[in-house]
Each structure stands twice: as C-alpha cells, then as structure tokens.
Amino acid sequence: xxxxxxxxxxxxxxxxxxxxxxxxxxxxxxxxxxxxxxxxxxxxxxxxxxxxxxxxxxxxxxxxxxxxxxxxxxxxxxxxxxxxxxxxxxxxxxxxxxxxxxxxxxxxxxxxxxxxxxxxxxxxxxxxxxxxxxxxxxxxxxxxxxxxxxxxxxxxxxxxxxxxxxxxxxxxxxxxxxxxxxxxxxxxxxxxxxxxxxxxxxxxxxxxxxxxxxxxxxxxxxxxxxxxxxxxxxxxxxxxxxxxxxxxxxxxxxxxxxxxxxxxxxxxxxxxxxxxxxxxxxxxxxxxxxxxxxxxxxxxxxxxxxxxxxxxxxxxxxxxxxxxxxxxxxxxxxxxxxxxxxxxxxxxxxxxxxxxxxxxxxxxxxxxxxxxxxxxxxxxxxxxxxxxxxxxxxxxxxxxxxxxxxxxxxxxxxxxxxxxxxxxxxxxxxxxxxxxxxxxxxxxxxxxxxxxxxxxxxxxxxxxxxxxxxxxxxxxxxxxxxxxxxxxxxxxxxxxxxxxxxxxxxxxxxxxxxxxxxxxxxxxxxxxxxxxxxxxxxxxxxxxxxxxxxxxxxxxxxxxxxxxxxxxxxxxxxxxxxxxxxxxxxxxxxxxxxxxxxxxxxxxxxxxxxxxxxxxxxxxxxxxxxxxxxx
Amino acid sequence: xxxxxxxxxxxxxxxxxxxxxxxxxxxxxxxxxxxxxxxxxxxxxx
Amino acid sequence: xxxxxxxxxxxxxxxxxxxxxxxxxxxxxxxxxxxxxxxxxxxxxxxxxxxxxxxxxxxxxxxxxxxxxxxxxx
Numbered sequence: 001x002x003x004x005x006x007x008x009x010x011x012x013x014x015x016x017x018x019x020x021x022x023x024x025x026x027x028x029x030x031x032x033x034x035x036x037x038x039x040x041x042x043x044x045x046x047x048x049x050x051x052x053x054x055x056x057x058x059x060x061x062x063x064x065x066x067x068x069x070x071x072x073x074x075x076x077x078x079x080x081x082x083x084x085x086x087x088x089x090x091x092x093x094x095x096x097x098x099x100x101x102x103x104x105x106x107x108x109x110x111x112x113x114x115x116x117x118x119x120x121x122x123x124x125x126x127x128x129x130x131x132x133x134x135x136x137x138x139x140x141x142x143x144x145x146x147x148x149x150x151x152x153x154x155x156x157x158x159x160x161x162x163x164x165x166x167x168x169x170x171x172x173x174x175x176x177x178x179x180x181x182x183x184x185x186x187x188x189x190x191x192x193x194x195x196x197x198x199x200x201x202x203x204x205x206x207x208x209x210x211x212x213x214x215x216x217x218x219x220x221x222x223x224x225x226x227x228x229x230x231x232x233x234x235x236x237x238x239x240x241x242x243x244x245x246x247x248x249x250x251x252x253x254x255x256x257x258x259x260x261x262x263x264x265x266x267x268x269x270x271x272x273x274x275x276x277x278x279x280x281x282x283x284x285x286x287x288x289x290x291x292x293x294x295x296x297x298x299x300x301x302x303x304x305x306x307x308x309x310x311x312x313x314x315x316x317x318x319x320x321x322x323x324x325x326x327x328x329x330x331x332x333x334x335x336x337x338x339x340x341x342x343x344x345x346x347x348x349x350x351x352x353x354x355x356x357x358x359x360x361x362x363x364x365x366x367x368x369x370x371x372x373x374x375x376x377x378x379x380x381x382x383x384x385x386x387x388x389x390x391x392x393x394x395x396x397x398x399x400x401x402x403x404x405x406x407x408x409x410x411x412x413x414x415x416x417x418x419x420x421x422x423x424x425x426x427x428x429x430x431x432x433x434x435x436x437x438x439x440x441x442x443x444x445x446x447x448x449x450x451x452x453x454x455x456x457x458x459x460x461x462x463x464x465x466x467x468x469x470x471x472x473x474x475x476x477x478x479x480x481x482x483x484x485x486x487x488x489x490x491x492x493x494x495x496x497x498x499x500x501x502x503x504x505x506x507x508x509x510x511x512x513x514x515x516x517x518x519x520x521x522x523x524x525x526x527x528x529x530x531x532x533x534x535x536x537x538x539x540x541x542x543x544x545x546x547x548x549x550x551x552x553x554x555x556x557x558x559x560x561x562x563x564x565x566x567x568x569x570x571x572x573x574x575x576x577x578x579x580x581x582x583x584x585x586x587x588x589x590x591x592x593x594x595x596x597x598x599x600x601x602x603x604x605x606x607x608x609x610x611x612x613x614x615x616x617x618x619x620x621x622x623x624x625x626x627x628x629x630x631x
Numbered sequence: 632x633x634x635x636x637x638x639x640x641x642x643x644x645x646x647x648x649x650x651x652x653x654x655x656x657x658x659x660x661x662x663x664x665x666x667x668x669x670x671x672x673x674x675x676x677x
Numbered sequence: 678x679x680x681x682x683x684x685x686x687x688x689x690x691x692x693x694x695x696x697x698x699x700x701x702x703x704x705x706x707x708x709x710x711x712x713x714x715x716x717x718x719x720x721x722x723x724x725x726x727x728x729x730x731x732x733x734x735x736x737x738x739x740x741x742x743x744x745x746x747x748x749x750x751x
Binding site: 061062064092093094095096099126191194195198199202215218223224227228231232233234236237327330331332334335336338344437438439440441442443444 | 700705710712719720732733737
C-alpha cells in the first residue's frame with residue numbers, strides 16, 4: 001500500500017509539535033522550506049503495516065499568506081495530494097482555534113479535527129460534545145490528551161481508518177462558504193472585505209460554539225492563578241530574575257560544570273597523554289605528534305569541554321519555552337524593553353541569543369515592525385552566545401574561582417545591559433520615527449513534554465558538536481601551523497606568523513592590560529568563530545601539555561592553571577578581556593546572517609565596526625577604573 | 632609509515648572539515664542550533 | 678470608552694475598532710464587534726495589559742487598546 005501522507009496544522013501553542021514528536025519519535029528529518037529559513041519537519045512511522053509520513057506545518061493563527069509561515073501552510077495544503085490533514089485544536093481555547101479551521105474549510109480542504117488537551121479543557125469546565133461538533137462542521141473529530149501513548153495509538157488508528165472523501169461540510173458551513181464568496185465578489189476596498197470576512201467567520205464560530213460547546217461552568221484556570229504572581233505588576237520582575245539566576249546556577253554550579261570538569265580531565269590530561277604515548281611509540285614524526293596533540297586535541301578539546309554546559313543551558317531554555325513562561329517574560333519585560341527602544345517580544349529572540357546569535361537574528365523576523373526588527377538584529381550579538389560561554393567560563397574559573405558562577409552571570413548581565421543601551425541609542429538615532437506594536441497570546445502554563453524538550457535540546461546542541469568537528473578542527477590545524485611556522489620555515493612560537501599577527505592586534509590593547517600577542521591572536525581568531533578564542537588559548541598556552549600531577553588543582557580549567565595563561569593576566573585584565581570578548585565584532589556566521597536579514601553589506605560593516613569600538617571603549621573603562629579603584 | 636598514515640588521516644579530516652565550512656558558506660547555511668521553529672514564543676505573527 | 682481605560686476585573690464589550698495597523702490582526706485574534714472582553718491584569722508600570730477574550734489570554738499595549746471602542750458589559 002502506498003505511504004499515507006498526513007499533514008499537521010493548527011495554531012501555535014496547541015501541542016501540535018508534541019503530538020508530532022510523540023507520533024514520529026526521533027524518526028524526523030528537519031530541512032528548510034524552499035526559499036525561506038523556516039524549519040520543515042517531516043517524520044515517519046509505521047502502523048498496522050502501513051507506512052505513514054507526517055509533515056508538521058508551522059503553527060499559525062490564520063492563513064492570509066502575510067507571513068512566510070502562513071504562506072507555507074496554505075501553499076503546502078493547496079498544492080500537495082494529502083490523504084489526511086489534521087487540524088490540531090487546543091480544546092480549552094477552541095473558539096479562537098476554530099478561526100483557522102473555518103478558513104481552511106473555506107479553501108475546500110477537508111480536515112480531521114483533533115481536540116487536543118481535552119483533559120485541560122474538562123478541568124476548566126469547558127464541555128465539548130464531539131458528536132454535535134462533528135454534525136455542526138461535517139468533519140470527523142477526534143479527542144486527545146497531549147502526551148500519552150493511548151492518544152498516539154488512537155490517532156494512528158484514526159489515520160489508517162478514516163477516509164476523508166466520505167465527509168462533506170455541513171449545511172451551515174456551506175452557507176458560510178457561499179457567503180464568503182459573495183463578500184469576495186463585492187466591490188469594496190480589500191481591507192473592508194477582509195474585515196467582513198473575519199466577522200463572518202466568527203459569526204459561524206459563535207453558531208458552532210452554541211451548538212456543541214458548553215462553557216457555562218468555566219472556572220478560573222490554574223494559569224490565571226499563577227499569572228497573578230508570575231505576570232502581574234512589579235513582583236513579576238524579581239521572580240523573573242530569580243528564575244534566570246536558577247538557570248545559571250543549574251548550568252554553572254549544579255549540573256553543567258561538574259560534568260564539564262570531568263570531561264576536561266578526561267580530554268585534556270588522560271586522552272592527550274594517551275595519544276602522545278601512542279603516536280610516539282608508533283613512530284610518528286615529532287611535528288605530527290605536536291600537530292595532533294598540541295594543535296587538534298588542544299583546540300578541539302578546549303571547545304568540547306564546554307559541550308555539557310551548552311546542553312544543560314539549552315535544556316533549561318527549551319524547558320522554559322515548553323512551560324509557556326517565555327510569553328510572560330515578553331509581557332513583563334515590554335515596559336522596560338519599550339523604554340529602551342525595543343519590544344517585549346524582542347526578549348524571546350534575545351533569549352535565543354544566549355544559545356546562538358544566528359537563530360536569534362533570524363528570530364527577529366517574528367517582530368511586528370521594521371524598527372523592532374532592525375534594532376533587534378543589530379543588538380543581539382552583544383549577548384553571551386553558547387560560543388562565548390566557554391571564554392567566560394574559562395576565565396571566571398581561572399581568575400575568580402570562588403565566584404565563577406556569579407562572574408559569568410555578571411557577564412551575561414553586562415551583555416544584556418549593553419544590548420539595551422545600544423537599542424536605546426539606535427532607536428533614538430538611526431531608526432527614529434518608526435512605530436512599534438505588541439500583540440501576543442499568553443498561552444496556558446503546561447508541564448513541558450520531555451520528549452519535545454530533549455529533541456529540541458539535541459537539535460540545538462548538536463550544531464555545537466558539528467562546529468567542533470569542522471570549523472574548530474580546521475581552525476585548530478591552521479592555528480597550529482601559524483603558531484609553529486613563519487615564512488622561512490619551522491620556528492619558535494614567539495617568532496611565528498601567529499605571534500606576528502597577534503602582536504599587531506595587541507597594539508590596540510596597550511591600555512587594556514592584556515597587550516600580549518597571545519590575547520591578540522585569540523581575539524583575532526575569535527572573529528572566525530567565538531569558540532576559537534578558547535581553542536587558541538588551548539594551543540598557545542599548551543593546556544594539553546599539562547601533566548597529571550596537578551590533580552589537586554583540577555577544578556575547571558585545571559589544565560590551564562599551570563600554564564603561562566595564569567600569569568599573563570591579572571584578575572582585572574582578565575575581566576577586561578572577558579568584557580571585550582563579550583562585546584566585540586560577531587563571528588563571520590553571525591555577520592553573514594545579518595547581511596541576509598538586515599539586507600546589505602552596509603549593515604554588516606556597521607555592526608562589525610560599532611561593536612568593536614563599543615567593546616574597546618567599555619573594556620578600557622573597566623580596566624582603567626579598576627586600576628583607579630586599586631585592583 | 633606511521634607518520635604517513637596519521638598524516639593522511641589528518642589531511643583527509645582537514646579536507647572534509649574545510650569542505651563542510653565552504654559548503655555552509657556557499658549555501659548560506661550554518662551549524663548553530665537550527666532556528667526558532669520549536670519556539671512557541673515568536674508566534675503571534677502578522 | 679476605549680479598552681485603554683480598562684481596569685483589572687472589568688467586563689467589557691467591543692463596539693468598534695478604529696482604523697489602525699493592528700485592526701485586522703486584532704480582529705483575527707477574536708476582537709470582533711460584540712465580543713466580550715475581561716481585563717485581567719497589567720505588566721509592571723501598567724502597560725501592556727492582558728485581556729481574556731474567547732477563553733484565552735491576549736496581551737496588548739495600551740496605545741493599541743486605545744483604538745478599541747468598548748462599553749461596560751453587564
């Protein structure tokens with residue numbers, strides 16, 4: 001039998017992705033829709049000897065084809081031969097969810113309607129009569145409760161048993177469709193047409209609601225009670241800060257860092273020692289042993305050590321996202337963000353910027369106005385992305401061992417403050433006189449589906465692993481060559497090409513306290529990818545060469561402790577270096593994304609230069625003021 | 632012999648790594664964490 | 678009155694939305710004439726505000742809420 005082609009559609013926050021993940025598990029392919037950078041998710045499964053392919057369409061409130069997502073949904077549904085289109089509806093929010101349903105029915109797309117999270121709705125006292133709903137619309141209706149294997153099996157049963165051609169829209173829906181066509185044919189401006197259509201749709205929905213849904217005994221939801229604390233007035237802000245702080249404690253103190261320490265130990269001492277012995281015994285030439293151990297393992301290893309931190313952080317962010325709290329952050333931060341020339345919704349792409357600047361810059365697309373979008377794109381790279389995190393973690397652990405988590409937290413805050421200040425300045429100068437709006441659904445709080453959270457964590461974190469194996473690997477080889485050779489052949493590291501470039505770069509930091517060629521070289525390489533700052537440090541200071549006798553000092557970055565690095569910086573100059581790395585020119589990938597999203601090299605040059613200058617000034621201030629204060 | 636073997640291995644890995652980076656650059660792709668499809672936040676769009 | 682003047686706990690009924698950038702989106706999100714709206718709460722500094730409409734919560738800024746003409750619902 002041919003593969004059963006299923007497409008999932010529905011509003012955002014309906015648990016659609018959870019259903020998709022439950023149905024297909026890890027058998028997913030994530031690609032791009034042609035021409036746009038919106039994820040295309042296709043999953044496969046088998047049930048009762050039937051192969052089933054499932055496409056997870058982007059969640060949208062309507063299909064007016066105004067955003068790329070809406071266009072994708074309607075184009076895909078109109079142009080593909082599908083056996084089944086399932087419209088996932090959040091039962092406790094059925095009224096507004098039916099808007100999309102009605103719009104799709106108008107296009108002549110037969111739908112299987114999935115009343116998801118039935119249990120939530122029932123608890124709130126929203127009673128939906130499935131039989132009556134089927135009659136009112138004329139399409140099959142199935143009930144599910146989000147994550148449960150029973151629901152999954154039930155859906156698969158329905159997928160394989162339902163023959164959509166047996167269903168026809170009810171008389172009242174047909175009447176509505178005729179009315180829609182009449183409105184479209186009218187000779188009135190497009191905007192009035194659109195408004196008349198929206199009103200007609202909600203009239204039909206009101207009718208359907210009256211026939212099939214009983215909302216007489218609706219009680220206040222749990223979300224409503226929670227929001228009295230989490231999203232109400234000033235109390236909400238300290239709670240938000242506390243939650244953010246908890247995320248950092250989990251990442252840097254409780255879970256992420258301890259695992260990172262173990263990994264550091266294994267890679268930078270045990271593995272290096274093993275490889276050195278192994279290669280030397282096998283008779284490999286000394287220069288190659290050095291390339292592998294001091295170049296590749298030191299460089300890639302320095303980056304790999306931080307993988308646990310990245311994964312724990314991404315896990316926390318995905319988890320928060322799954323609870324629905326992210327929308328509250330946007331809500332409570334809007335007053336502050338707006339005063340800074342941004343919008344509360346900008347907080348979400350910015351939070352993503354803690355993972356990686358690239359999706360954060362792309363995420364700015366979700367913002368409503370051109371001004372919000374541009375400002376957000378230009379200030380996002382100030383934030384501490386996952387690749388800058390190793391720099392912060394390394395320096396904090398080495399120079400502020402007792403305060404590591406707090407210093408890293410302070411660096412994150414510094415990035416945020418700088419982003420806000422820059423937004424304020426840009427908003428007041430470059431992008432003046434442009435309006436901004438804010439309209440956002442506050443979805444009900446939910447316990448996130450673990451499968452979804454884990455899949456998302458893996459999705460986001462694996463990019464970091466791929467980078468370690470490719471760009472960091474290549475960069476490590478190049479850096480090793482550049483640090484062991486000059487134009488006349490092999491040489492001491494002090495005479496190498498890298499030392500030359502580094503000392504040229506370091507001229508800029510004479511007043512910053514870190515005018516060493518090593519720091520200069522690290523910062524220069526950091527423009528390629530921020531991880532290489534740490535990789536370069538690893539190679540230059542030969543962290544990999546550290547012998548195992550340093551057991552007692554093996555906390556974080558223990559391997560770096562006995563190297564020249566500890567003496568090249570003072571606590572103050574380390575802080576100045578951290579501030580500089582935090583704020584300076586974004587990596588080439590981010591710059592490339594800025595070109596795509598902001599449109600033009602002009603903005604690339606602008607962000608590269610203004611960020612470098614900002615970083616230079618702030619870092620200078622930190623060092624000089626610190627000295628005045630006697631540190 | 633061992634030098635040749637390890638050298639070839641490193642060279643091949645280096646080649647594939649550079650090719651990957653080049654292809655990313657050519658196709659305008661990046662390895663960082665996918666994009667925001669999983670984010671329920673940025674949903675109230677136009 | 679307009680939705681902008683709404684205080685937490687008020688139950689209001691949408692009369693009309695003045696022309697604005699957001700008009701169509703507000704309507705798509707369920708704010709059509711005749712719809713009942715409950716003002717839920719507001720963010721720090723009193724803006725944006727959260728309203729309950731068609732059994733879900735929607736947040737909007739007061740500047741945009743000013744475009745929504747409402748009357749007290751009984």
